[in-house]
Amino acid sequence: MSVLACAVLLLAGCGVPVDDAPRPVQAPPGPLSSPTGGGAASNAGRVNESLCFVRGDRLLTVVRRVDYLPDVDTHLRHLLAGPGNAERDAGFTSALTGTASVGGVRLSGGVADVEVGGAGDETGRSDEILAFGQIVCTLTSRADVHGVTFRRDGQPLEVPRxxxxxxxxxxxxxxxxxxxxRR
Structure with a gap:
């Protein structure tokens, strides 16, 4: 029994001491993240948003660091806005201008259903193929999207692969x- 008593006493002394009152805690060294954007900011807590643009005749993924991954419709809107200044300076363009106009996207069961209008009458033009490829590659880069379909006026649309x-x-x-x- 004395072995058991010693073990209990030893274990009881191996805890974190309790203070009678709260005590101040100092922040760890290193840059601090500011929610207002001022001061030194870090990329801690930021996520990747993948967008597929065109360079030459190839589809290439550009990764932007954002505070949070937007919903699927906002993600598509970011793609439709086209490459930013630095991306354009690096030779990226978009095949989405002048091809099919995009009216929005709805996500159901892991499939993003994109409503298109305007041009895009299954002509098979290479810029049209790149445009549909941009949308598909961008949306399927998300963990919540496993496939992309297209509709025009609510009807399924055949698109070129x-x-x-x-x-x-x-x-x-x-x-x-x-x-x-490849980049």
Whole structure:
């Protein structure tokens, strides 16, 4: 029994001491993140937002650091806004201007359903293929999107894949693999 009593006494003394009152705690050394954007800021807590743009005749992913991953519709709007100044200076463009106009996206069961209007009548033009590829590659970069379909006036739309064949099934980046380049 004396062994058991010694073990209990030893374990009781191995805790964190309790203070009678709160005591101040100093921040660890290093840059501090400011919620207002002033002062020294770090990238702690920021996430990657992947956007697929065009350079030459290839699809390339650009990663932007953002405070939080936006919803799927906002993510698509960021793509439609096109490359930023630094991205344009690096040679990135977008095939989305002058092709199909995008009316919005709805996410259901991991499939992003994109409503398009205007141009995009399954012509198979290479810039149209790149435009659809940009949307598919951008949206499927998200963990919550496993495929992308397209609609016009509420009806399923056949869109060109990289090989020029048309599909109305959910598309993934694999359907545009031959167009995806390396930076």
């Amino acid at each position: 990289a090989d020029g064949s048309l599909s109305r099934l959910p598309l993934t980046a694999t359907d545009y693999a031959s167009l995806i380049g």
